[in-house]
Amino acid sequence: xxxxxxxxxxxxxxxxxxxxxxxxxxxxxxxxxxxxxxxxxxxxxxxxxxxxxxxxxxxxxxxxxxxxxxxxxxxxxxxxxxxxxxxxxxxxxxxxxxxxxxxxxxxxxxxxxxxxxxxxxxxxxxxxxxxxxxxxxxxxxxxxxxxxxxxxxxxxxxxxxxxxxxxxxxxxxxxxxxxxxxxxxxxxxxxxxxxxxxxxxxxxxxxxxxxxxxxxxxxxxxxxxxxxxxxxxxxxxxxxxxxxxxxxxxxxxxxxxxxxxxxxxxxxxxxxxxxxxxxxxxxxxxxxxxxxxxxxxxxxxxxxxxxxxxxxxxxxxxxxx
Amino acid sequence: xxxxxxxxxxxxxxxxxxxxxxxxxxxxxxxxxxxxxxxxxxxxxxxxxxxxxxxxxxxxxxxxxxxxxxxxxxxxxxxxxxxxxxxxxxxxxxxxxxxxxxxxxxxxxxxxxxxxxxxxxxxxxxxxxxxxxxxxxxxxxxxxxxxxxxxxxxxxxxxxxxxxxxxxxxxxxxxxxxxxxxxxxxxxxxxxxxxxxxxxxxxxxxxxxxxxxxxxxxxxxxxxxxxxxxxxxxxxxxxxxxxxxxxxxxxxxxxxxxxxxxxxxxxxxxxxxxxxxxxxxxxxxxxxxxxxxxxxxxxxxxxxxxxxxxxxxxxxxxxxxxx
Amino acid sequence: xxxxxxxxxxxxxxxxxxxxxxxxxxxxxxxxxxxxxxxxxxxxxxxxxxxxxxxxxxxxxxxxxxxxxxxxxxxxxxxxxxxxxxxxxxxxxxxxxxxxxxxxxxxxxxxxxxxxxxxxxxxxxxxxxxxxxxxxxxxxxxxxxxxxxxxxxxxxxxxxxxxxxxxxxxxxxxxxxxxxxxxxxxxxxxxxxxxxxxxxxxxxxxxxxxxxxxxxxxxxxxxxxxxxxxxxxxxxxxxxxxxxxxxxxxxxxxxxxxxxxxxxxxxxxxxxxxxxxxxxxxxxxxxxxxxxxxxxxxxx
Numbered sequence: 001x002x003x004x005x006x007x008x009x010x011x012x013x014x015x016x017x018x019x020x021x022x023x024x025x026x027x028x029x030x031x032x033x034x035x036x037x038x039x040x041x042x043x044x045x046x047x048x049x050x051x052x053x054x055x056x057x058x059x060x061x062x063x064x065x066x067x068x069x070x071x072x073x074x075x076x077x078x079x080x081x082x083x084x085x086x087x088x089x090x091x092x093x094x095x096x097x098x099x100x101x102x103x104x105x106x107x108x109x110x111x112x113x114x115x116x117x118x119x120x121x122x123x124x125x126x127x128x129x130x131x132x133x134x135x136x137x138x139x140x141x142x143x144x145x146x147x148x149x150x151x152x153x154x155x156x157x158x159x160x161x162x163x164x165x166x167x168x169x170x171x172x173x174x175x176x177x178x179x180x181x182x183x184x185x186x187x188x189x190x191x192x193x194x195x196x197x198x199x200x201x202x203x204x205x206x207x208x209x210x211x212x213x214x215x216x217x218x219x220x221x222x223x224x225x226x227x228x229x230x231x232x233x234x235x236x237x238x239x240x241x242x243x244x245x246x247x248x249x250x251x252x253x254x255x256x257x258x259x260x261x262x263x264x265x266x267x268x269x270x271x272x273x274x275x276x277x278x279x280x281x282x283x284x285x286x287x288x289x290x291x292x293x294x295x296x297x298x299x300x301x302x303x304x305x306x307x308x309x310x311x312x313x314x315x316x317x318x319x320x321x
Numbered sequence: 322x323x324x325x326x327x328x329x330x331x332x333x334x335x336x337x338x339x340x341x342x343x344x345x346x347x348x349x350x351x352x353x354x355x356x357x358x359x360x361x362x363x364x365x366x367x368x369x370x371x372x373x374x375x376x377x378x379x380x381x382x383x384x385x386x387x388x389x390x391x392x393x394x395x396x397x398x399x400x401x402x403x404x405x406x407x408x409x410x411x412x413x414x415x416x417x418x419x420x421x422x423x424x425x426x427x428x429x430x431x432x433x434x435x436x437x438x439x440x441x442x443x444x445x446x447x448x449x450x451x452x453x454x455x456x457x458x459x460x461x462x463x464x465x466x467x468x469x470x471x472x473x474x475x476x477x478x479x480x481x482x483x484x485x486x487x488x489x490x491x492x493x494x495x496x497x498x499x500x501x502x503x504x505x506x507x508x509x510x511x512x513x514x515x516x517x518x519x520x521x522x523x524x525x526x527x528x529x530x531x532x533x534x535x536x537x538x539x540x541x542x543x544x545x546x547x548x549x550x551x552x553x554x555x556x557x558x559x560x561x562x563x564x565x566x567x568x569x570x571x572x573x574x575x576x577x578x579x580x581x582x583x584x585x586x587x588x589x590x591x592x593x594x595x596x597x598x599x600x601x602x603x604x605x606x607x608x609x610x611x612x613x614x615x616x617x618x619x620x621x622x623x624x625x626x627x628x629x630x631x632x633x634x635x636x637x638x639x640x641x642x643x644x
Numbered sequence: 645x646x647x648x649x650x651x652x653x654x655x656x657x658x659x660x661x662x663x664x665x666x667x668x669x670x671x672x673x674x675x676x677x678x679x680x681x682x683x684x685x686x687x688x689x690x691x692x693x694x695x696x697x698x699x700x701x702x703x704x705x706x707x708x709x710x711x712x713x714x715x716x717x718x719x720x721x722x723x724x725x726x727x728x729x730x731x732x733x734x735x736x737x738x739x740x741x742x743x744x745x746x747x748x749x750x751x752x753x754x755x756x757x758x759x760x761x762x763x764x765x766x767x768x769x770x771x772x773x774x775x776x777x778x779x780x781x782x783x784x785x786x787x788x789x790x791x792x793x794x795x796x797x798x799x800x801x802x803x804x805x806x807x808x809x810x811x812x813x814x815x816x817x818x819x820x821x822x823x824x825x826x827x828x829x830x831x832x833x834x835x836x837x838x839x840x841x842x843x844x845x846x847x848x849x850x851x852x853x854x855x856x857x858x859x860x861x862x863x864x865x866x867x868x869x870x871x872x873x874x875x876x877x878x879x880x881x882x883x884x885x886x887x888x889x890x891x892x893x894x895x896x897x898x899x900x901x902x903x904x905x906x907x908x909x910x911x912x913x914x915x916x917x918x919x920x921x922x923x924x925x926x927x928x929x930x931x932x933x934x935x936x937x938x939x940x941x942x943x944x
Contacts, residue, residue, distance in 0.1 A: 150597070
């Protein structure tokens with residue numbers, strides 16, 4: 001396999017008046033070229049921070065981010081500028097992620113100007129027009145301002161801006177959660193089509209489990225800055241092993257009449273990520289928590305081939321050997 | 322035939338500004354029996370929330386104008402009531418849960434005091450002790466220990482706040498509860514808790530609920546009936562089984578095809594082409610015709626009416642039986 | 645009728661969003677501003693004052709320092725519509741020449757505050773370490789009443805037109821520093837700034853291309869309202885004797901001079917007072933109009 005991005009023991013802490021906030025706390029994974037890694041979790045699990053740290057939009061507190069063999073945390077300013085071409089981001093909010101004072105064509109073309117990739121105005125216009133075509137924006141929208149377009153079209157602008165430089169990796173931070181279902185499906189199809197045509201690699205950050213299953217090859221489930229479980233998307237949904245993943249999957253309302261399933265209702269809510277102690281982050285809400293869970297943080301281990309779980313009792317719970 | 326508990330007939334609401342008229346609700350109609358739950362499902366700008374505001378008489382005027390329609394609640398037309406009478410009904414017989422629990426609570430009042438306030442408005446002449454007790458009871462009903470009644474909203478998490486909002490809405494034992502996207506701002510595991518709570522309370526208190534949402538999954542969990550709304554009109558309505566298992570309208574089909582299904586391995590989603598109808602600039606003929614894969618010339622010219630395709634199952638489409 | 649239609653067509657063509665039109669954003673703002681009649685009236689008043697100031701030599705019937713004791717303290721009449729003062733000077737002419745001073749003081753003083761305040765505000769918003777220091781100093785300045793601060797500065801610098809402008813300008817620096825800092829901080833947090841970073845934009849580009857255009861509107865409004873405030877401050881200083889020395893026709897100074905005759909010659913106070921009031925009012929309604937026109941949320 002050809003690894004594009006490798007994260008090793010990545011940490012990101014934010015200082016707050018109450019103490020250190022552990023947004024990302026020792027996460028490791030690899031993303032293969034051309035595949036999609038889904039990052040799922042509820043609010044406050046650090047998934048958005050993780051995406052931003054991977055692109056070096058935020059400095060990491062510790063750990064390594066290796067992109068095509070280069071450690072992103074160690075590169076010079078100049079190298080980082082070059083790297084930006086290959087790593088792009090699509091943002092959640094199509095309303096606030098576009099500069100309201102710039103028209104569509106200059107938003108989409110800005111990366112070309114920054115990286116001096118066009119020699120003439122004609123070439124610039126041509127590249128922008130081509131990209132607009134690819135993402136399905138009509139040429140007549142080129143001189144409109146973002147507020148004159150609806151959410152779906154605005155998100156297409158964001159996608160166009162991300163792909164115009166032919167990047168290798170795109171971090172998608174909840175790209176469809178602000179959109180209506182019928183528009184959401186259009187955007188998901190567009191993202192998949194682009195991936196096929198351009199061999200893109202996605203890191204797809206979302207809280208929407210059905211979307212992540214649809215688009216990802218592998219899925220990582222985060223809880224309070226740590227990884228609870230990682231597996232291929234089929235495996236994870238067919239056979240969730242971590243108690244949190246089980247509860248999460250059973251909580252999704254299914255759009256079928258009479259689809260009332262056996263449901264695990266979790267007690268309480270996510271605990272504070274500030275000044276966490278060395279223990280399983282999920283223990284306070286877990287049905288199976290023991291003293292061990294309260295005193296030691298479980299490590300991620302490969303329980304089944306390509307199926308990683310961080311839980312002390314994963315074997316007992318699932319009746320594995 | 323027995324009198325319906327709530328019946329909305331041909332409701333039309335417009336927002337008129339100098340620049341344009343937004344046709345937010347265009348002949349909305351549905352009915353509801355005591356103890357039933359109906360889901361209004363639709364996308365942004367479909368007029369779901371405006372309908373809810375219309376029922377409560379809270380359409381902001383100007384620019385909002387209720388142009389036409391009747392809303393019968395327990396046999397009386399709410400649109401003919403005076404502001405004073407409506408104020409009696411709001412928070413009393415009909416109450417509402419808003420989408421965002423973070424902004425729905427007053428940050429400088431304890432949650433208990435906020436519940437007491439609503440109770441005091443509609444149920445006069447109790448002693449302070451009794452009001453306090455009532456507030457604590459309400460919180461326990463929604464699963465919050467009474468000991469936390471005199472804490473401030475910021476001391477509660479998102480899910481707990483939504484419970485408080487529900488407690489306030491239910492404080493006067495309303496006959497009708499309108500829930501506008503009550504779980505959209507919450508995480509899935511918390512959403513599951515809240516949906517379970519709503520289901521339990523519904524049974525316990527025999528409250529009718531109008532559930533406004535864009536999530537077909539949520540409707541399947543809690544509703545008996547469902548109306549699919551597009552551009553201010555009901556395009557399909559019926560029991561959950563009717564609509565989910567025997568859907569007839571192309572928009573309903575499109576909606577279901579747009580959701581990635583976790584139980585199957587769909588490759589590509591069948592998205593609905595085009596953009597959501599702009600309520601300020603509605604198409605001629607069927608509102609859905611510009612996006613409809615089956616649109617004929619007739620659809621572009623004249624507007625279809627709701628037809629009963631099976632008992633209680635209404636569809637607004639010329640061609641639904643042919644498809 | 646036909647003419648009107650062509651005009652409408654022209655407007656339609658200009659507003660056609662699919663065509664590339666230069667400064668379409670600006671044109672829309674002007675269009676929205678023009679819908680507010682009161683604001684347009686304010687603008688016209690300002691233009692009238694500006695024209696009077698520029699063409700004072702042609703408009704004013706007399707030179708501002710044309711003294712003639714024989715016609716001192718005359719009531720308003722055909723020849724002297726606003727009467728004459730104790731030296732027999734035409735009050736109307738003095739008012740017209742005075743508009744030069746007031747407008748100049750207003751704009752230059754605000755220019756000084758905006759420049760100093762803007763730079764300080766930007767630095768504060770950008771460099772967290774300096775933020776606390778700069779802002780606490782600004783707080784210190786703000787703790788002193790504005791006029792008192794201006795008087796102190798004016799008294800230190802001595803009288804004179806430039807010193808007056810500096811005094812008024814400096815006393816308003818904290819206000820601009822605050823507005824600019826708040827705006828830059830707000831815009832800096834937007835997702836599109838992060839998006840710009842992610843495509844590799846330099847800090848300089850982010851500042852000029854992304855932050856500045858998006859933080860301008862409240863600053864423009866503040867400037868319009870600030871000019872009105874500066875004119876009042878300048879007049880107040882002159883009234884108190886810290887501003888311009890005779891015979892320069894400053895409105896505040898004229899008001900001050902007229903005070904001793906207020907029982908008999910009411911017009912010596914009323915007309916300069918009216919001038920200050922009308923100009924300040926015009927600037928204020930312009931500021932309000934701009935605030936509405938620049939707010940894209942009010943678009944629909």
